[in-house]
Amino acid sequence: MITVWGGQTSRSIRVVWVLEEMGLPYRLRQVDMLAAEREPEFLTINPADYIPAIEDGDVTMVESIAIMEYLMARYGPTPLAPAPHDPNFAAYQQFLHLGEAGLATLMMPVLVSRFIAPEAERDNWGATWCLQSFQKRLTLVSRRLANAPYLAGDAFTAADISVAYALNLAQRNCGITLGDAEQAYLARAMGRDAYKRAMERSHEGVNT
The missing domain is CATH 1.20.1050.10 (Glutathione S-transferase Yfyf (Class Pi); Chain A, domain 2)
Known part of the structure; x- marks a missing residue:
């Protein structure tokens, strides 16, 4: 099960959107970036303290575009990502x-x-x-x-x-x-x- 650490209006929506487009199962853990302190579990995942972040088995990643590319490559092929030989x-x-x-x-x-x-x-x-x-x-x-x-x-x-x-x-x-x-x-x-x-x-x- 893929875990997405994110917030309601953050860049994590990109990751969740990709997951929904691809029909992949996931769970979402909310992170309140305005709170005085963050959950220690989240800081273990991303000590740099920003979202989104994901856990996928042994894989931990941050940065929304990198996560999107990972998901499409790992669980594709998908129409969301044209092949290198595609004119587009x-x-x-x-x-x-x-x-x-x-x-x-x-x-x-x-x-x-x-x-x-x-x-x-x-x-x-x-x-x-x-x-x-x-x-x-x-x-x-x-x-x-x-x-x-x-x-x-x-x-x-x-x-x-x-x-x-x-x-x-x-x-x-x-x-x-x-x-x-x-x-x-x-x-x-x-x-x-x-x-x-x-x-x-x-x-x-x-x-x-």
Whole structure:
């Protein structure tokens, strides 16, 4: 049984979404990252103290994109991951990693500035630069969506799980305004039954 350590609105939703898309059994352990202290069991899994993390037998992993790639490779093949010889493989790889490295990561300084920093430090140069950089990199997504319904082409893949999380995070918590094409894309991705199940599970924290 795969154990996912995560939170209700964290990057762990990417992992749970993949598990739901693939129909894999798992259990979810909620981690309150705002609590004063973390469970010792969780810190044994990830002493760096961030989520998500998974346990799968003897395997322990952190980092949402790495976990997604592990699950798809270990328990695939799956349509979520195009094969290397697929013409859409390069686009898939680019957007799978852009969703975190190029988009979601830029939102972290914005989030901590907006919600955690002292009032006088919230409107800072670093957070402003991150917002501007996000907007520039968002043009890569917009240009791709002008030619295809999903980021790897006609089919939904894990690249969409990666990027959809980042766009939703930016829109809901960081003041980013998405265009009509990006809004329609989010509706397509998050309208999937697997996403709805993932959200239900992430809020309930129940075992499957």
